[in-house]
Amino acid sequence: MRITIFGIQACQMIVGDSNFSTVNDDAPTWVVGNCSSSPDLTIASAGLINSITWRPMLSLASDHLPIIVSIERPADFVSANHRSYFNFKKDNxxxxxxxxxxxxxxxxxxxxxxxxxxxxxxxLTAAAARFIPAGSFKDIRPHFPPEAASIAKERDHLLQVDPGDPRIRDLNMEIRQLVNQHKRTK
Structure with missing residues (x-):
């Protein structure tokens, strides 16, 4: 695991050049006597900003306040009711x-x-299970084509392995282009 610490200006520059935004409000997260500041940054994808609540909690034992970040499911996520889908394009x-x-x-x-x-x-059920691909989707994102979903899966894997990988930015741009193209086509 690699941890990199940046200065506040470097963080603002990195966040400004990406599709991420800071979630912090003006509340301090570090309090010592009369001095208070917010040295902690919480960064999230720009699409999730409106779904996130951020607040520091008052703590008696420390000068550093714990931060609670809550994320609600974005409105564009639609829950599927455990339906199975068959892919007849890939059947045998x-x-x-x-x-x-x-x-x-x-x-x-x-x-x-x-x-x-x-x-x-x-x-017939055994034959279908063996020769007709099927599955279910927990969450369906409208206006998010399957090609973009597979690239998003690759991007998420890269984020877990190496968050500083330069390919992440290219994959984000490719996802955005596919989604926009899909919306225009629809």
């Missing part, structure tokens, strides 16, 4: 057909309609 119908035909041929002839229907449903 030849494998689906072969698997289901072979499995049907291996089943004994049912003596009851309900037993036969249950076996039929199990075979």
């Amino acid at each position: 119908w030849a494998g689906f057909t072969e698997f289901s035909e072979d499995t049907f041929a291996a089943l004994p002839i049912p003596t009851d309609v309900r037993v036969g229907e249950r076996a039929f449903r199990k075979v």
Whole structure:
């Protein structure tokens, strides 16, 4: 883990050249006698600024005040109701057909309609699970195309590995361009 400490002017310059903003208000976070200042910076993505509340808490044991940062879910996030989505563009119908035909041929002839229907449903469900990609989305962001989502995933990984990686800025610009292009197309 690498920790870098910048001066306040350097931080303002770095934040000014990025798509991040400071969350701090004018409240002090360090109090000693009559002197108070705010040496702590809280930085967030510009898209989250309106969803963040920032406040220092009064603490009796220290001259440095703890800071509470709360983030509410942005309004453009829409919760999905645990629906599954099937990707028929990436399906394998030849494998689906072969698997289901072979499995049907291996089943004994049912003596009851309900037993036969249950076996039929199990075979089709197993074939679909194996040959038709499916999944669910916890959160859906309107006006955020899938290409931008995959680049955002790569950017988030880079942020975890090395927050100072120069490719992050390029990826942010590419995401912004894809989103804007997607909005224009819509």
